[in-house]
Amino acid sequence: MAVLIDPNDASQWSFVLELLSQGKPVVLPTETVYGLAAVATHEPALAQIFRIKERPHFDPLIVHVLDVSHARHLVTKITPLHEQLARAFWPGPLSLLFEKTEQVPDLCTAGSQWVALRSPEHAVFRRALKDLQKPLAAPSANRFGRISPTMASHALTELGPMGVEAIVHGGPCRLGLESTVVKVLSQTQIHILRPGSLSREHIAEVLGPKVEIVVSEQGHGMQMESPGLSQSHYAPRKKKLHFVENPLEQWFEWQLSDVRSSALLCAYADSHCETYRQLPWAVVEVLSQSCIDTEAAPKVFQTLRSLDENNKVQKIVVLKCSDSGLGQAMNDRFRRASQK
Ligand code: TXA
Ligand code: MG
Numbered sequence: 001m002a003v004l005i006d007p008n009d010a011s012q013w014s015f016v017l018e019l020l021s022q023g024k025p026v027v028l029p030t031e032t033v034y035g036l037a038a039v040a041t042h043e044p045a046l047a048q049i050f051r052i053k054e055r056p057h058f059d060p061l062i063v064h065v066l067d068v069s070h071a072r073h074l075v076t077k078i079t080p081l082h083e084q085l086a087r088a089f090w091p092g093p094l095s096l097l098f099e100k101t102e103q104v105p106d107l108c109t110a111g112s113q114w115v116a117l118r119s120p121e122h123a124v125f126r127r128a129l130k131d132l133q134k135p136l137a138a139p140s141a142n143r144f145g146r147i148s149p150t151m152a153s154h155a156l157t158e159l160g161p162m163g164v165e166a167i168v169h170g171g172p173c174r175l176g177l178e179s180t181v182v183k184v185l186s187q188t189q190i191h192i193l194r195p196g197s198l199s200r201e202h203i204a205e206v207l208g209p210k211v212e213i214v215v216s217e218q219g220h221g222m223q224m225e226s227p228g229l230s231q232s233h234y235a236p237r238k239k240k241l242h243f244v245e246n247p248l249e250q251w252f253e254w255q256l257s258d259v260r261s262s263a264l265l266c267a268y269a270d271s272h273c274e275t276y277r278q279l280p281w282a283v284v285e286v287l288s289q290s291c292i293d294t295e296a297a298p299k300v301f302q303t304l305r306s307l308d309e310n311n312k313v314q315k316i317v318v319l320k321c322s323d324s325g326l327g328q329a330m331n332d333r334f335r336r337a338s339q340k
Pocket of ligand 1: 030032033034035036059060061062093095097109112114115116118120138139140141177178179180181193194
């Protein structure tokens with residue numbers, strides 16, 4: 001049975017450190033989503049992560065470190081562009097690919113020579129890294145292919161029955177979408193393998209026009225490069241999700257009875273949303289009335305989870321929002337959730 005841990009209680013916190021030292025995974029909060037953490041250099045601990053999440057071994061794990069100095073023994077080299085990105089965005093929601101040393105087990109990277117590293121910002125996760133002085137691998141604390149948890153209670157629902165022993169409380173996740181995964185291709189080109197809580201525009205602002213940013217088209221390079229990005233991901237457990245990329249073309253298929261038993265979910269109260277919300281939906285959810293991406297993004301997974309549990313709702317209809325800023329990551333998650 002899983003226990004919910006108060007990180008400010010000294011004896012509860014020692015229990016967490018003890019579990020991690022014994023190679024047992026623990027759920028820890030990060031600023032993006034809750035993660036299922038275990039010592040990254042300890043292969044049996046990694047095996048437990050895969051078992052608890054029911055995660056296939058082809059899907060690599062992100063390794064969390066305090067800072068660049070704690071990454072040195074895990075990677076063969078740190079290029080100037082890696083340094084620049086880490087200086088600008090660590091701690092924070094950026095996972096960077098590096099060539100790994102043998103300190104990182106092949107199990108962690110699914111056999112790849114590349115390891116994704118990130119320095120989380122959340123104080124509780126950082127405390128675990130400081131106290132252990134070891135890197136922690138942590139995938140999102142959900143069962144494979146399900147919605148990522150942004151609250152301790154979500155992680156309890158997902159992984160409590162799967163044999164995880166402790167779930168550390170850290171409040172609702174500030175950002176609510178996973179980190180952006182980036183591979184440095186050369187000193188003038190980077191590849192966003194997974195859009196996430198750090199927007200492409202924000203990266204471009206820091207790197208300037210001399211560095212080209214390539215973003216994978218859905219389901220192409222991204223899947224080969226970042227094997228965990230299977231099409232069907234973040235799927236609501238019970239309800240079918242329809243992602244409407246172009247309302248004008250897709251709309252006529254809908255009957256009024258479908259609308260009455262469905263939920264409409266819009267990231268923003270934009271013009272499409274204002275038009276379609278007039279229909280007699282069972283539920284309408286708008287994540288940001290003022291169309292602010294940082295206001296909408298933290299609510300995405302939580303809202304999908306609650307609509308999935310809502311008995312009035314049989315289907316969930318999501319309207320695509322503008323791809324700018326965090327819209328790109330939100331649309332990516334909605335698109336994947338629709339591909340069940
Ligand atoms: O925000 C986050 O990144 C959260 C928190 C807990 O840190 N973690 C997270 O991990 O989202 P996960 O396992 O749910 O997603 C990690 C994804 C993998 O599915 C894969 O697509 C990509 O990151 N990834 C990890 N390591 C990689 C590697 N070595 N090469 C390519 N892609 C990698
Ligand atoms: Mg995940």
